[in-house]
Amino acid sequence: MASSTVTHLQHPAYTSSRAARELGLRRREFDLAVHLGQIRTVPDEGGGGRRVTRSEVDRLRTTSGFPDALRQRVRLVGTTEGAEAMRIPVGRFTRLARLGLFSPVRFYLNRYRAVVWLYLADELEEFTTVEDNTPLLTARRMPEGWRDMLDEGVDLRARNWRGRHRGFLLRLAEDPWESAGALAAFLDPVQLAELVPDPYERSHLHRFRPGPPAHGAQGSPAAHLIEKIMTADDPAEIAWLRTELTAVLQDARRFRPAPRPAVRQAPSAPPPEEPAPQEPSRGLLGWLRRRSA
Numbered sequence: 001m002a003s004s005t006v007t008h009l010q011h012p013a014y015t016s017s018r019a020a021r022e023l024g025l026r027r028r029e030f031d032l033a034v035h036l037g038q039i040r041t042v043p044d045e046g047g048g049g050r051r052v053t054r055s056e057v058d059r060l061r062t063t064s065g066f067p068d069a070l071r072q073r074v075r076l077v078g079t080t081e082g083a084e085a086m087r088i089p090v091g092r093f094t095r096l097a098r099l100g101l102f103s104p105v106r107f108y109l110n111r112y113r114a115v116v117w118l119y120l121a122d123e124l125e126e127f128t129t130v131e132d133n134t135p136l137l138t139a140r141r142m143p144e145g146w147r148d149m150l151d152e153g154v155d156l157r158a159r160n161w162r163g164r165h166r167g168f169l170l171r172l173a174e175d176p177w178e179s180a181g182a183l184a185a186f187l188d189p190v191q192l193a194e195l196v197p198d199p200y201e202r203s204h205l206h207r208f209r210p211g212p213p214a215h216g217a218q219g220s221p222a223a224h225l226i227e228k229i230m231t232a233d234d235p236a237e238i239a240w241l242r243t244e245l246t247a248v249l250q251d252a253r254r255f256r257p258a259p260r261p262a263v264r265q266a267p268s269a270p271p272p273e274e275p276a277p278q279e280p281s282r283g284l285l286g287w288l289r290r291r292s293a
Helices: 016-022 027-035 054-061 068-073 079-086 090-098 121-129 131-138 144-151 157-172 176-184 189-195 199-207 221-230 235-255 283-292
Strands: 050-053 106-109 115-120
Touching: 016 027, 016 050, 027 068, 050 054, 068 121, 079 090, 079 115, 079 121, 090 144, 106 221, 115 121, 121 131, 157 176, 157 221, 176 199, 176 235, 189 199, 189 235
Parallel strands: none
Antiparallel strands: 106 115
């Protein structure tokens, strides 16, 4: 898989919509190609999102088999179509996916709020060409170790998707705070509060914490399910995220401390006023007072 390369913006460069048209891709195909590192993007210095340089578009146009080959590399299939491509029953395909033997790259919720996982067709076809995988595809029963895992309820689809999505977010990060935000996106609020007890620092980190790629109405069952998929739940995965986030936060603090509100100094009390000297009284009454004194 090619990695995304971040370089300085060189003009002229295309917006995502224009680049997709130049490459003959639908927008969702273009977005996935960027996600997978098939198309390199650069930051827009004007703050208008990411762009694609003309030289990158020219590079892709000169690749063998363009544009069909590029479309094939981002072709997604669901469970039924994936099973057909691998020439195995749907049930076996699902079991192999649950075991994490190939990873989904996207998901969505259907109208019944069931998770529909999508896979790269190229990866599934490549899986069938590996000789060591033949028993998993053709044997009447799954090997005993795999069966035990399935009996225990193992399902690594969400975890493997998080790993792929996390890699995409980290490739696009341009400074340590964005890297920290990408890691924090997969931890629940309790974990983050433990790792980042300072409320100002936690608030700053939240600015760089991307949301899930799929959306549901706030507070809806769909939104809760998407949040569950996005949040790490495996102890080993959580431990890795905590360790990585702790290290990246140290870099982020050195790079740029989190902003804090200015401390207002209480105004100092004015010095006490000295009593004004009294003028001596004049006339007879004044003389009598001075005499009495």
